[in-house]
Amino acid sequence: MATRPDLLRPNSVSRNRALRRIGTFVSYAALSLIAMLFLFPFFWMVSNAVRSNTEVLAVPVRILPQEYQWGTFVEALVSLPFGTFLFNSFVVASGVTAIVIAVSCLSAYSFARLKFPGREGLLLAYLGTLMIPQVMLVIPLFLVVSKLGWVNTYHGMIMPVAFGSFGTFLLRQFFLGIPKDLDEAAMIDGASRLRILVTIIVPLAMPAIGLLALFTFMGQWNSFLWPLIVTNGMEKATLPLGLTLFQTQQGTSWNYIMAGAAISMLPGIVLAVVLQRVIYRGVTIGSGFGGR
Amino acid sequence: MSQSAVAEVPVQPVQRRRFLKPDTQTAMLFLLPSFLGFMAFMALPIAASLALSFTNWQLISTPSFAGFQNYVRLFTVDPAFYTVLRNTLLFAVEYLTLNIIVSLTLAVWISSLRHGKAIFRVIFFLPTFTPTIAASVVWLLIFTPDGLADSLIRSLGLGLPNFLLSTTWAMQAIVLVTLWANVGYNVVMFNAALDLVPRHYIEAATIDGANAWQRFWRIRLPLISPTIFFATVMTAITSLQVFDEIYAMTRGGPGSATATLGFAIYQKGFANFQMGYASALAWVMFIMIMALTILQFRMQRKWVHYGD
Numbered sequence: 125m126a127t128r129p130d131l132l133r134p135n136s137v138s139r140n141r142a143l144r145r146i147g148t149f150v151s152y153a154a155l156s157l158i159a160m161l162f163l164f165p166f167f168w169m170v171s172n173a174v175r176s177n178t179e180v181l182a183v184p185v186r187i188l189p190q191e192y193q194w195g196t197f198v199e200a201l202v203s204l205p206f207g208t209f210l211f212n213s214f215v216v217a218s219g220v221t222a223i224v225i226a227v228s229c230l231s232a233y234s235f236a237r238l239k240f241p242g243r244e245g246l247l248l249a250y251l252g253t254l255m256i257p258q259v260m261l262v263i264p265l266f267l268v269v270s271k272l273g274w275v276n277t278y279h280g281m282i283m284p285v286a287f288g289s290f291g292t293f294l295l296r297q298f299f300l301g302i303p304k305d306l307d308e309a310a311m312i313d314g315a316s317r318l319r320i321l322v323t324i325i326v327p328l329a330m331p332a333i334g335l336l337a338l339f340t341f342m343g344q345w346n347s348f349l350w351p352l353i354v355t356n357g358m359e360k361a362t363l364p365l366g367l368t369l370f371q372t373q374q375g376t377s378w379n380y381i382m383a384g385a386a387i388s389m390l391p392g393i394v395l396a397v398v399l400q401r402v403i404y405r406g407v408t409i410g411s412g413f414g415g416r
Numbered sequence: 417m418s419q420s421a422v423a424e425v426p427v428q429p430v431q432r433r434r435f436l437k438p439d440t441q442t443a444m445l446f447l448l449p450s451f452l453g454f455m456a457f458m459a460l461p462i463a464a465s466l467a468l469s470f471t472n473w474q475l476i477s478t479p480s481f482a483g484f485q486n487y488v489r490l491f492t493v494d495p496a497f498y499t500v501l502r503n504t505l506l507f508a509v510e511y512l513t514l515n516i517i518v519s520l521t522l523a524v525w526i527s528s529l530r531h532g533k534a535i536f537r538v539i540f541f542l543p544t545f546t547p548t549i550a551a552s553v554v555w556l557l558i559f560t561p562d563g564l565a566d567s568l569i570r571s572l573g574l575g576l577p578n579f580l581l582s583t584t585w586a587m588q589a590i591v592l593v594t595l596w597a598n599v600g601y602n603v604v605m606f607n608a609a610l611d612l613v614p615r616h617y618i619e620a621a622t623i624d625g626a627n628a629w630q631r632f633w634r635i636r637l638p639l640i641s642p643t644i645f646f647a648t649v650m651t652a653i654t655s656l657q658v659f660d661e662i663y664a665m666t667r668g669g670p671g672s673a674t675a676t677l678g679f680a681i682y683q684k685g686f687a688n689f690q691m692g693y694a695s696a697l698a699w700v701m702f703i704m705i706m707a708l709t710i711l712q713f714r715m716q717r718k719w720v721h722y723g724d
Binding site: 151158162165168180181227230234243246249260261262266286289363368381386392400405 | 437439440442443444446447449450451453454456457458459460461462464465468522525526528529530532534536537538539540541542543545546547548549550551553554555556557558560562563564567596601604605607608653656657659660663664678681682685686691694695698699701702705706709
């Protein structure tokens, strides 16, 4: 052991250690710089939300506002219908999430636990639809919804997007990992399948269900194309839609648009920060579909 | 005794029901909501979309069968189609390449850190959790004439035009924004995969004299190749559908410099009301996605390594 070169030449050890320390410092500094550049659009949004609109468009661009007008956030909610947009976004996102969870639990349980003729074929048909581009469905879905008289209604915004098969697969995958013995023991005790699902499987699958709820809610909260097609005007517009409506109709009030953008980003930012561990794990569950 | 035989008859249905497997009945009941939704909002629309693509329906008129007319018009008459196709492919290739390179670099970088991994992951993930439209609107302000981007270009003396007003640069702005908005997902996914690489593999390679570069290319990269494959397929599928950024920032312009398939379908269908023609475009997109996915699955044998 005494022949280890670093023991023979203590000078080079300290030099190596110093070099490594510098390397670590440079690595952190460079990555922090990139991270700051990455965060810059968020800063720019808030920085412009709290200026007057004339200052937003003033020609020598100022990084920080001359005058801070924090009232813009309240004014955007009160004087422009961003409050309505917020409410609509919330109704649609939570409506879709509730349906997705209920429907996916039931169908995932069927695919994971019940034997019935045609199971594999139906599963394959569900899986196949994951590759269909959304924009392809948008035209016929609009026709269905307008035939039903659902244009510009909440159910018109909710129902057509609440039956995707992604949730079924995610939960099925998770249910398969729950021991079958639990079901069988409960059946011997006389529990019905629904009771087993609700009282045994669902509580055990809470991590996966929570993840599905999170991704569904955020997906709907951020969704743009379907609300754009199925609504008209301000009354049922969601937040993302509201932002583009103001871009054309009141294209000059950038400070309000930035305040609206910030309001629409807030839930996502809070959830991403608070649930970062869950998301980190969840993303790897997601990667299990194609890869490992 | 013959009477008791008759009395046994009512019992039979009960026995038969048990014989027909209660599981099947439960499955039918449990699958009913999902199946109805699937038929009404998936299967039927897909079939309708295919049928529509063979009609020349303009929403007001009654649809009439047009055979392959829409598809023929696409490939032979419509001069805009090849522009749209070229824009879509250029965007997809450039965006996909940059996305994988940037996200892999950031993920390797983050996983090499001892402290603060979570903070960096969250920072790069933040834009993916915010509405694309909201992000696009912020970037629209950045790129507005005489705005931040313009003054930056001017102060650096780069002599570039305003990105969104330039036919050559507008698409680069869309790529940049899409990259910023979506790269975080792959960063987190690659980072997780890298963290799962067993430490003793790396240690063994180090003992055998592999340097950091070799350890990355020979050990970590092959080991995470299934994740890279999955990310590449998913990113390619979404990149061919790009729409939100384009709608919010350029509406396909200037001219048709940023008109992609996704935007063209929306425009033809819901601005020009050419539902049949737009449906044909949508099927072109679907076939491109299918072809690309099949191609990627073919190619995975060459570079994706599955452990055990």
